[in-house]
Amino acid sequence: MTDPLTPVLTRNWRAERSWSLAAYEQAGGYRALRHALTAHPDQIIALVKDSGLRGRGGAGFPTGMKWSFIPQGPDGPGAKPKYLVVNADEGEPGTCKDIPTMMADPHSLIEGCIITCYAIRANFCAIYVRGEALHPIRRVRHAVEEAYAKGYLGKDILGSGFDLDIVVHAGAGAYICGEETALLDSLEGKRGQPRLKPPFPATSGLYASPTVVNNVETIASVPHIVAGGSEWFRSMGTEQSPGPKIYSISGHVERPGQYEAPLGITLRELLDMAGGMKDGIPLKFWTPGGSSTPLFTAEHLDVPLDFEGAAAAGSMLGTTAVQVFNETVSVPWAVMKWTEFYKHESCGKCTPCREGTYWLVQILERMVHGQGTEEDIDTMLDICDNILGRSFCALGDGATSPITSAIKYFRHEFLDLIAAQPAVARPEQLAELSGASA
Ligand SMILES: Cc1cc2nc3c(=O)[nH]c(=O)nc-3n(C[C@H](O)[C@H](O)[C@H](O)COP(=O)(O)O)c2cc1C
16 A cells, blocks of 8 residues: 555656666666566556556546457458557646656656557557657657667567557647547648547547557556556545546646646645645635636635546546636636637637637627626627537537636626726727717
């Protein structure tokens, strides 16, 4: 039984030159790989299934189950290759866990990739890193070179007969390219836009071949599961959301940063770890898992931050990007800024998201500049209703979360903005006035 606050995923981060192969091996790195290569691939899939590991990219899909969807027919002529694609796009506002992992501990990701590929019988893996993240790209590429040189990658890995190549691919930098099917299109050299599902990547992914797409943190958890076993992994977190998790805390706290804790920790406890609210100014609102997850308020300090707890309280765990805002921040202003982001990042493929985010920005900017009406609140809710569940991918759904939750908890702030309008004529009134005087 591990002390719940003993770091697992981040335990090597403070070591000197923690990113180097030498430091990783010194800390026991690549032992899990040696062990995995002695097992049958199906045993590794079963182990990850038993561990209860759920995807750390936002949706929380059970990882072992996803791996087991990869068809495992005979490998003869005509059989399609299988692929692992690691989603290192990390575009969700507030999310800051995968880049630090790649910077501080790239070999945990690489070891996880090798074990995963062995389990799903893939001989090629692509790590898709967002293009702006130049330093992690360089660092992971260097770590891949080190792994090749030491025989952890390439042909006949550690004499096991298993071959694997890893390519680190720099995306062009678009939030939509974190959506797994848009990512696959982007990786194939096309414009990054989501594909219709089904077929799902497990049957028709990269180059129409069976593909597992997993988040960096998901894959970096795998060596720990192989080393520690599924029961040990389940000793952390909750029954349905087991294991450790990296929470990225930003905003008005004394010590923003990455905090590892078992799933199910509360914001009250996380705030203690992060030194409390900055300058003692009280909390007003926060996101449990990035801006695509409905806002919480000071009433939600004790909500367990696991997949079920966040959902039961009306939000989602998302990427555990905890963005904390104190009482000095205007909710409509923050919501406007997020919505501007979604409008900018909407890929344009589907009408509800493309048009809806455009109109939402128009209304929010008008409101924040003191020219809104009460009717605008209902119009925004109506637009959100027409986006949610009707857009091609979850980008549209995410764009509605800050708006609907802000109106639910802070409608009065929108009304206050309307009531406090300066006695300035609106553009249409000005047009009317100039028409009248002509
Ligand atoms: C607009 C959008 C952006 C996304 N961005 C990311 C991302 O940056 N990283 C990520 O791992 N998953 C992202 N996802 C989720 C992926 O589609 C996918 O669920 C995930 O990579 C699966 O990995 P997991 O099972 O390990 O969580 C995004 C989804 C959407 C709709």
